[in-house]
Amino acid sequence: MTGTTPRGANTEQEASRWVRGMFGRIATRYDLLNHLLSFNLDRRWRTRAVERVSEILARPDARVLDLCCGTGDVLLAMERRRKCMAFGSDFCHPMLIEARRKVASPLFEADALMLPVADGTFDLITIAFGFRNLANYRRGLEELRRVLRPDGTLAILEFSQPSNRAFAALYGFFSTRVLPWIGGVVSGSREAYSYLPESIRKFPSAGELASEMRAAGFGRVDFERMTGGAVALHLGHKAD
Numbered sequence: 001m002t003g004t005t006p007r008g009a010n011t012e013q014e015a016s017r018w019v020r021g022m023f024g025r026i027a028t029r030y031d032l033l034n035h036l037l038s039f040n041l042d043r044r045w046r047t048r049a050v051e052r053v054s055e056i057l058a059r060p061d062a063r064v065l066d067l068c069c070g071t072g073d074v075l076l077a078m079e080r081r082r083k084c085m086a087f088g089s090d091f092c093h094p095m096l097i098e099a100r101r102k103v104a105s106p107l108f109e110a111d112a113l114m115l116p117v118a119d120g121t122f123d124l125i126t127i128a129f130g131f132r133n134l135a136n137y138r139r140g141l142e143e144l145r146r147v148l149r150p151d152g153t154l155a156i157l158e159f160s161q162p163s164n165r166a167f168a169a170l171y172g173f174f175s176t177r178v179l180p181w182i183g184g185v186v187s188g189s190r191e192a193y194s195y196l197p198e199s200i201r202k203f204p205s206a207g208e209l210a211s212e213m214r215a216a217g218f219g220r221v222d223f224e225r226m227t228g229g230a231v232a233l234h235l236g237h238k239a240d
């Protein structure tokens with residue numbers, strides 16, 4: 001379990017540069033394609049993630065970071081429930097420009113593997129569909145653990161592999177045949193929407209990700225599957 005490996009990228013730096021460039025190219029079409037290709041389920045997945053951390057969001061003194069915030073949809077989903085300060089961060093400038101149009105939260109540009117943030121800053125870090133793209137998962141988890149307060153919460157919402165065989169076959173067909181075609185036509189970047197199913201296929205299973213979180217120093221780790229296992233939400237807490 002190292003990190004994402006887009007085709008043609010031979011080092012972590014190259015993988016990271018490729019991911020940043022790719023999101024930069026699709027930023028203006030990202031929201032439309034997200035809703036279209038997920039049949040709008042993406043909104044429901046983020047809402048569920050926000051519900052699970054709503055107790056923290058309701059605390060006026062809590063500090064929250066939505067990492068890999070992209071165009072800001074998690075921040076948007078938090079808005080109604082949130083009584084505390086929430087920041088957004090991403091390393092792709094064009095995605096942050098889109099987010100700026102939608103949310104008032106403070107945003108900053110940074111690599112999730114090297115956050116310009118002091119140790120123990122946040123009570124909650126959320127990361128939706130961003131973790132899979134990190135060039136090194138273990139380093140990512142260690143960095144998130146570093147910037148969380150003791151007992152702070154990490155919520156990772158990410159694609160996963162459906163468990164039911166019939167659904168997995170259908171999902172496989174849709175994600176490898178239909179999705180790259182529609183994504184390519186609408187965004188103009190077929191490689192971005194070919195990378196998506198490939199990166200999902202290579203990503204660890206929900207159980208493996210939970211083990212990796214425990215190994216990186218998170219306790220009380222649990223996960224729930226959504227939409228037949230196509231998506232999983234992991235929660236963990238910074239353990240001593």
Ligand SMILES: C[S@@+](CC[C@H](N)C(=O)[O-])C[C@H]1O[C@@H](n2cnc3c(N)ncnc32)[C@H](O)[C@@H]1O
Nearest residue numbers: 023068069070090091092111112128129130133
């Ligand atoms: C699939 S988008 C998800 C955006 C948003 N969280 C959502 O729910 O729609 C993944 C985002 O992760 C960002 N990202 C990937 N690797 C990153 C890294 N190492 N540091 C910061 N952001 C990263 C990308 O720039 C992109 O905006």
